[in-house]
């Protein structure tokens with residue numbers, strides 16, 4: 001297929017692009033606006049060939065999207081504003097990209113009579129799951145502007161499926177970690193802070209649980225649903241690694257060899273979901289399984305951040321620190337971005 005992959009310079013998108021280009025089965029066009037989270041360095045291992053190309057642009061640009069849809073057979077949409085904390089400050093920006101931008105893509109795909117549309121969504125659309133694991137038929141109960149905008153995108157797609165027989169499939173992935181992730185979400189943030197001897201800010205009492213999925217398993221799931229998924233269906237994707245904020249902090253302190261004293265508790269995120277948990281039987285019936293054990297995935301992620309300091313150090317600019325100090329407020333004051341004196345040797 002000739003694939004248009006949006007958000008392909010981001011964390012999960014770049015892993016997927018590398019994976020799909022390597023198979024040689026597809027022609028790949030990456031469309032990415034290169035927001036603060038998009039990074040062409042994520043694709044630097046790929047030599048531009050006739051089998052893939054990069055286009056810098058916005059999924060909300062209807063003319064550009066129409067033009068690219070006319071030259072391709074299917075779209076995989078990963079472009080999004082993706083960080084819950086940022087959505088608390090700018091819900092409108094999330095609605096614009098995640099809802100309106102997705103509509104621009106599905107409308108262009110419908111006009112171009114695409115064979116398939118794959119929406120990369122999130123397990124956060126179900127809201128918090130206090131007990132058990134939810135299947136794909138569970139209701140949407142999003143509780144943050146981010147998850148509400150991802151749910152809104154899915155509802156547009158659902159309407160197109162019902163109204164126009166639009167051939168869409170959806171993945172609902174859990175919290176993803178691994179190499180090349182912008183250092184704002186918990187795993188890369190804790191790793192780079194530990195490597196620099198800075199405090200690791202844990203929200204609230206640290207009991208909120210997430211199910212951590214390695215980025216290579218997430219990309220494999222997207223490929224699996226692209227090729228074997230049934231149009232009209234959504235597929236949960238998770239690996240069953242349920243880990244609390246405190247346990248993640250402990251695991252990263254241990255994996256980096258950083259000092260226990262870096263553990264720091266900060267004011268909780270408003271509306272913080274306490275747990276997400278999804279049932280993955282449907283995607284497992286297609287043959288997908290998570291392959292990366294959490295300990296192994298965390299060790300390789302720590303090793304990657306440890307040996308790619310240039311990649312993440314230049315991302316920590318004044319805007320980054322302004323967002324950081326505004327977001328993480330220690331119970332006794334702000335978690336200042338200064339290097340702690342108690343740090344022990346990092347690997």
Ligand code: NAD
Nearest residue numbers: 007009010011012033034035037038058059079080173176
């Ligand atoms: P990311 O923030 O690392 O990357 C998003 C990419 O989209 C960036 O390259 C950015 O430049 C691009 N982008 C943003 N707005 C755009 C626009 N208007 N037009 C074109 N490009 C734009 O995100 P990620 O973590 O790689 O997530 C990718 C997708 O997977 C998102 O849709 C997200 O909702 C979903 N998802 C993420 C996770 C996770 O834990 N990271 C889990 C489940 C689902």
